[in-house]
Amino acid sequence: MHRRRRTALVLTAAIAAAAPLLTACGNDAHPGAAAVVGGERITVAQLQERVGEVRAAQRAAVTDQAQYAQAVNRTGTLARDTLHSMVLDRVLHRAAEDAGVAVTRREVQRMRAGLEQQAGGFKALEATWLQQYGIPPRRLDENLRLQLEAQKLARKLGTDTTRPAFWKALSEASEKLDVDLNPRYGAWDVRRNGRVDARTPWIREVTAPDTRPM
Template identity: 80%
Template sequence: MHRRRRTALLLSAAIAAAPLLTACGDDARPGAAAVVGDQRITVAQLENRVDEVRAAQRAAVADDAQYAQAIAKTGSLTRDTLHGMVLDRVLHRAAQDAGVTVTRKEVQEMRSGLEQQVGGAEALETAWLQQYSVAPERLDENLRLQLEAQKLAAELGTDTSRPEFWKALSEASAKLGVDLNPRYGSWDVEKSSRVDARTPWVREVTAAQEQQPA
């Protein structure tokens, strides 16, 4: 697995550019948290994703105090989850445009390698939950995105921290058209990011090396 700098694909809290798309309102898109191209992300779908993370956090801790701490650390979970769901579709469109595909075998190979690094399947699931707010049942999906991003960057002759990579995502955002329900913010086409997003959507998988069990 090709190693890249851990700074790649970090969506910084410093993102503050003005939104370049009109956000959709509740009246125009009843029940929609976002519309990406011809796909709707419903509020119910978003809430289900958030519930998956909360359930995993509850199961991972021993008492109510620890669970409360976990919630406090992920206070923007709903908005950040929506950000990830939208960017998932944007990245997939950019990958399609570049002829990039990811196979199930590639995902399983990446997962096996990471499990060896961190000490097993449970340790990997815990690391992704704690660091990236990814529920265990979404782990393979997240790893597919990691691979898709890496392969897209390679196809473009760059890496995921370079402007060329983000330009491809910006172009995909513009082609799709992204409308967010105003309660969740607005979408910045140039940065392919939800305005005021605070939590990284995807980080370099090499960060898992820091999750070695004590």
């Protein structure tokens, strides 16, 4: 389980603390898009929906408001981390496709069954993936498919997911996809295969909606 958890941690954006709301003045290069990957938009609405799924799962997993508040505080950068994960998932999938790697539903079910047995049941597994990786129960199978893609891609390359050869393949896929993030969420670093904060003077970080005219 330790090896699989480590892989999930590498490939799923970490959940950390306290990110403020972001507002921006000026025109976005891709209005309404949080990112464009391979010419396809990840819209702000899609990102917000994914964040909402995590928040709803967190709320359902705790018994009182104080516990929920603690969970929110631990995952304050959730929007940025979720976008990072959504982009990296597409990059990984492209790298796997380029290498001729595919994952079947049966393989996902087999992996899930093994993890459930080790975790002590499906509820325990869902709780672990939510708490440690920010993956809500409804996205668990989707995430396991990506973990399998990563493992099979690494084997195809004769390496593992911690080695430069694996990340080089992802960098090549990232370049082909021409990842473009909305500056309010940062920028995409092809070499690091990750989101980095971009300094843009026309973006302000605020803790409540800004009602001043643009």
